[in-house]
Amino acid sequence: MFFPKVCEACNRALADNELIICTQCRHDLPVTNFHFDNTDTVKKVVYGRVKLELATALLHFSKKGAVQQLLHNLKYRGHQHISGFFGRWLGAELKTIDAYNEIEIVIPVPLYKTKLRQRGYNQVEQFGKAIAKALNADYNDTVLIKTKSTKTKVFEGRISRWNDDGAVFAISEDVALRGKHILLVDDIITTGATAEACATELLKIDNIKLSLATMAIAD
Template sequence: MKNLLNLFFPMVCEACNDALSDNEVLLCTSCRHHLPVTNFHFNDVETVKKTVYGRVKLENATALLHFTKKGIVQQILHNLKYRGHESIGEFFGKWLGAELATIDAYKNIDVVVPVPLYRSKLRKRGYNQVAKFSQEIAKALNAEYNDSVLIKIKSTKTQVFKARTTRWKDDGALFNISENKSLAGKHILLVDDIITTGATVEACAAVLLKIHNIKLSLATLAIAD
């Protein structure tokens, strides 16, 4: 059946758009081999933290892949965010989740919270590109998944190509929380698709850290070099 479907609707690589062979899933063997994996959570715990150094206190922080302009990770993220390919988030969520589950620093995560979209963008896109990525990480860590506590209350433009030193130039808060009692004292893992300037993390942390006695960690699919 799979061979028949591929004959009429060939599956293509999410990075290079070449046809996938029967034993390949989502990415061709060549692109998977060339993925710029960071391994930060195994051997470099400080790089992602430095993105928000002095602005947000993070217990732990990691990103699975390096992002460079016009690289294969940009194409993968484009397909995830704008072409409805939510299976990308599921694929990489399982990958990162399985790795984090082997690391003591992530075994005490209580709740996984995805960075939300502004309501008009969510209606237009139809899904939050971070949702399935976050859900799979939560499953791997045996943690609660909560996508209702953090609410985006202002729309913003993408930060992907802005300088790392650039911050949101905004007169008010970008996010709010729906409630805080159920998360008091918990270790929260904030999850996003990409970290660039650190501004989104800072804005989310500004409201999450109002919750009594929480710890905050971060995981993203990619980090901009």
């Protein structure tokens, strides 16, 4: 009564039939349609470094845009429900595409343990779980771990990020993943360094196929 629910993108009060974001913002959000158009834009970000079977992003990200506002609310203001909202949205779309229905396991990009304690949640968790549910796949957030903390360097060059970060991810166990088609999920792909580092570790597992899905891709 005293604190009406507001749109996570524009802060206007939501109508009774609206959830998370208002109808106008939902209509205006810059969807990519990469998975429908068979566009290889996400693959090109890591081209020549790791092999991806499939790759997509739900939305385009630009500075000071609505998508930045949504991701900021998700990561820094505790609005974890945005993660599930994006996951249900993208999951419903991927479910209609035969190639994505071959995915067997969904794995989120992990947070370092101190960051996880500070934030209280991995912002990709509900996104990944919703996609896994839509694709009738398993969700596994224990096999891929982050071994040291790194600072966010969103717009730094990919090569320098790779050299600075070194090997910051590792595999805890791989028996259950051998021969599987894995979908790695993250919030945003910018230079591709994080996806690249995670993929490099996951592709050490015998005979797997690896795909990638993110909430957004930086323009």
